[in-house]
Structure formats: structure tokens, C-alpha cells
Amino acid sequence: MTAAFGHELRGHWPLEDGAIYLNHGTVGVTPNQVLAAQWEIKQRIEAHPARFMLRDLKPGLRAAADRVAGHLGGRGEDYIFTDNATTGINAVLRSAHLRPGDEVLVTDHTYGAVANAARYACEQAGASLVTVLIPFPIADEAAALAAIESGLSDHTRIAILDHITSETGIVLPLAELVDLCHDAGAQVLVDGAHAPGTIGLDIPGLGAEWYAANLHKWLFAPRGCGVLWAREDVQPELHPAVISWRLGEGYTAEFDWTGTRDPSPFLCLPAALEFLDGLGAEAVCSYNHELAVGAAAMMADRFEGTMGAPAAMASAMALAPLPENLPAEAVEADALRDHLLYEHNIEVPIVVRAGRLWARLAAQVYCQMTDFEVLAGAVQEWTATR
Ligand SMILES: Cc1ncc(COP(=O)(O)O)c(C=O)c1O
Structure with a gap:
């Protein structure tokens, strides 16, 4: 692929003409080439569905898991698709068998759905959910380490840590946090939904017990492609959220068949990695990082604030402060987000934190600085009407 990063590349995605799409982080955008590969896989499945699903699928999934391991580190047999x-x-x-008195640690940056799952698991077991506050805007990694340390106790069974926080786009110092939790006797479940495709990753090297991620956000897989990596010693106790035929047959056997579902997103992984490699995986990470941070700095300058995190703690997402005189309320955030979408065709999440509004900027290689300048101008216009 020879086109320069930015708008020249837009033709590789089916994005609507005129849309300024600054929200790759929420559900990803699948490249045309990968969608075409998915269509071919679906045709192959439908040519003889039972043969494919009952015989060809398992080796296909394992081969795709080997490709995941080639990209994210470790062994294919430690990865299963979700x-x-x-x-x-x-x-x-669900597999953790929490007990009364146990604590599960989350943070005030934990993704809402994940916090709900943790709360539900605690309620079912009579365990306690402990929510620690990570300062925002965050000054440095030490602030994150101190926050997590303050929430650990002798009762902490599991700490659920984001690799990259969802709403605030902060890259947490995960290897150090894992050590901290292990020293306190807690196991670590990493929510790495935004990490594959945005930062260099060696999942086993982080030392956590479990690492869950999405490949349909930043790794260009079609939507509905997640992975779970589990350290070998915790695999025997780990079972799918939906128990199916292969119960008791081992980690990959249980997760490779959780009932009939469309396996095409998983089988597209080689096509997604081929697309990424065509762009250059490292070049993508650094372009997106520079663009997100540069755009957040431009808006911080224009709207007189600081970025949500230092550049070294941002990836392809960065939080840009919006004008301080806008009401820091959810109703204002929603109204501005809708205004940007319906009046300017700009898609970007607006967040309320620390007494002001912020835009969560996500940069993907089809974006360029002019997109963020249009956003800043539209915010300025909106502010003048308030
Ligand atoms: C940090 C984080 N965790 C988990 C998720 C959940 O992703 P999914 O809806 O694909 O399960 C998201 C989605 O945005 C996220 O940002």
C-alpha cells in the first residue's frame, strides 16, 4: 500500500462520504478488503455448512489463534476467540468462584459493562466490589500505581485493570501494576479492549492471569472478534460464560465450541493482519499516536486546558479539554455530541470528567489533522451560542 496516511487512505474503508469519523475506538471500522475476505469465508461455510462447522472449523480457529499469538505474543493454544x-x-x-469476604478491585475508569459484570459477580457471591479512584487528568504513571495500591487488601482476589482506559484513553503501567497486585496476593484480569493495534504488545510478558481484548476495534478484524488469553496454570479452572458440549474437555475445546455462532470474524484474522501489515503495524501505531496527541494538544491550547494524560500515557486516543464555560453535565455532553453528528457529520464521544467536558479523540490512519481542526471550529461555534 503506497498512499500516504490520512484522507488518501479513506477509500480502503466503507465510511460514508463527508463523515468525519473520530471514534474508531467504540466499535472499530472494518476495511473493505477484510469485509471481502469475510464474504468469501461465509460463502465457503454456506457451501456445506455442517461439514464446515463440525469438521473444518476447529483447525481453522486454531490456525487463526496461532496468527493472533504471532502478533500479540505467546502460544496459539493459550488464546481462544470470544x-x-x-x-x-x-x-x-463466572469461573472465579468468589466467596463471601472476597474483594474485586475495579477503578472509576473501568468500562461500565465490565464494572456491571464485576458488581453482579460480587453480588452473587457475597463478595465486595472495591472501586478505586484514578486521578484525572492524570500527571504520571506513579499516580496510577498509588491509586491501585491504595485499593488492594489481603482480601483482594481479582483486580480488573484496563490496559487502556475506555472513556479517558489512558495507557496504564500494566506490568508494574500486575507486580503490585501479585505482591498483594491478587490475581489480575486485564481489560485490553483497546490495546491490540494501538500499542506494541507482548501479552504473556505482562504476567497477568488473564487478558481479554477486542480485535474488531483497532486490529481491523470484522465486528464480533474478541480474544481471551489465559496463563497456562489458570486454564483448567476457566470455562466459557455459556457452557456447551465440550465441558471438561479442556480450555481450547470448551471455548472453540460454545454453540452455533458465526465464526467468520475469527477466521478473518489472517486477512485483518495482512491489511495491517500492508500499512505497517508500527507505522500505524505511531501515526495514530502522534495524530491523537497532536490534536488533543491543539485543542488544549485553543480551549485553555490540559490534555487528559501526558503524551507518553496516550495511544491512538487522547482526551482534549473543551471550553470551561460549557456546563459540565451529561445533558450538555449529549446535546453537543448530537449537534456535532447531525449538524457537522462529526462523530466523537463527549465525556464529563473533573468538572468540565472533554472530547475523546480517536485517530485512525484515515484521519488527519484537518478533521480535528473542523471539530475544534464546530465546538467553538457551539460555545458561542451558549
Ligand atoms: C475498555 C473497554 N472494555 C470493554 C469494552 C467492551 O467491548 P465489547 O462491547 O466489544 O465487549 C470496551 C468497549 O468499548 C472498552 O472500551
Whole structure:
């Protein structure tokens, strides 16, 4: 692929003409080439569905898992596919057999669905959910380490840690956090929904017990492609959130068949990685990082604020402060987000934190700085009407 990053690349995605799409982080955008590969796989399945699903699927999934391991580190047999990160996290929580008195640690940056799953697991077991506050805007990694340390106790069974926080786009110092939790006797479940495709990753090297991620956000797989990596020693106790035929037959056997579902997103992984490699995986990470951070700095300058995190703690997402005189309320955030979408065709999440509004900027290689300048101008216009 020879086109420069930015608008020249837009033709590789089916994005609507004129849409300024600054929200790759929420559900991803699948490239045309990967959608075409998915269509071919679906045709192959439908040519002889039972043969495919009952015989060809398992080796196909294992081959795709080997490709995942080639990209994210470790061994293919330690990865299983899930429909999404939430499903992987639910499987771990359900398998944990929490007891009364146990504590599960989350943070005030934990993704809402994941916090709900943790709360539900705690309620079912009579365990306690402990929510620690990570300062925002965050000054440095030490602030994150101190926050997590303050929430650990002798009773912490599992700490659920984001690799990259969803709403606030902060890359947490995960290897150090894992050590901290292990020293306190807690196991670590990582929510890495945004990490594959945005930062260099060696999942086993982080040392956590479990790592759940999405490949349909930043790794260009079709929607409905998550993975769960589990350390070998915790695999025997781990079961899918939905128990099916292969119960008791081992980790990959149980998760490779959780009932009839569309396996095409998983089988597209080689096509997604081929697309990424065509762009250059490292070049994608650094372009997106520079663009997100550069755009957040531009808006911080224009709207007189600081970015949500130092550049070194941002990836392809960065939080840009919006004008301080806008009401820091959910109703204002929703109204501005709708205004940007319906009046300017700009898609971007608006967040309320620390007494002001923020835009969560997500940069993907089809974006360029002019997109963020249009956003800043539209916010400025909106502010003038308030
Ligand atoms: C940090 C984080 N965790 C989990 C998820 C859940 O992803 P999914 O809905 O694909 O399970 C998201 C989605 O945005 C997320 O940002």
C-alpha cells in the first residue's frame, strides 16, 4: 500500500462520504478488503455448512489463534476467540468462584459493562466490589500505581485493570501494576479492549492471569472478534460464560465450541493482519499516536486546558479539554455530541470528567489533522451560542 496516511487512505474503508469519523475506538471500522475476505469465508461455510462447522472449523480457529499469538505474543493454544471483550471478562468472573469476604478491585475508569459484570459477580457471591479512584487528568504513571495500591487488601482476589482506559484513553503501567497486585496476593484480569493495534504488545510478558481484548476495534478484524488469553496454570479452572458440549474437555475445546455462532470474524484474522501489515503495524501505531496527541494538544491550547494524560500515557486516543464555560453535565455532553453528528457529520464521544467536558479523540490512519481542526471550529461555534 503506497498512499500516504490520512484522507488518501479513506477509500480502503466503507465510511460514508463527508463523515468525519473520530471514534474508531467504540466499535472499530472494518476495511473493505477484510469485509471481502469475510464474504468469501461465509460463502465457503454456506457451501456445506455442517461439514464446515463440525469438521473444518476447529483447525481453522486454531490456525487463526496461532496468527493472533504471532502478533500479540505467546502460544496459539493459550488464546481462544470470544464475541467481544465483555464475553471474555464474564467467563473469567463466572469461573472465579468468589466467596463471601472476597474483594474485586475495579477503578472509576473501568468500562461500565465490565464494572456491571464485576458488581453482579460480587453480588452473587457475597463478595465486595472495591472501586478505586484514578486521578484525572492524570500527571504520571506513579499516580496510577498509588491509586491501585491504595485499593488492594489481603482480601483482594481479582483486580480488573484496563490496559487502556475506555472513556479517558489512558495507557496504564500494566506490568508494574500486575507486580503490585501479585505482591498483594491478587490475581489480575486485564481489560485490553483497546490495546491490540494501538500499542506494541507482548501479552504473556505482562504476567497477568488473564487478558481479554477486542480485535474488531483497532486490529481491523470484522465486528464480533474478541480474544481471551489465559496463563497456562489458570486454564483448567476457566470455562466459557455459556457452557456447551465440550465441558471438561479442556480450555481450547470448551471455548472453540460454545454453540452455533458465526465464526467468520475469527477466521478473518489472517486477512485483518495482512491489511495491517500492508500499512505497517508500527507505522500505524505511531501515526495514530502522534495524530491523537497532536490534536488533543491543539485543542488544549485553543480551549485553555490540559490534555487528559501526558503524551507518553496516550495511544491512538487522547482526551482534549473543551471550553470551561460549557456546563459540565451529561445533558450538555449529549446535546453537543448530537449537534456535532447531525449538524457537522462529526462523530466523537463527549465525556464529563473533573468538572468540565472533554472530547475523546480517536485517530485512525484515515484521519488527519484537518478533521480535528473542523471539530475544534464546530465546538467553538457551539460555545458561542451558549
Ligand atoms: C475498555 C473497554 N472494555 C470493554 C469494552 C467492551 O467491548 P465489547 O462491547 O466489544 O465487549 C470496551 C468497549 O468499548 C472498552 O472500551
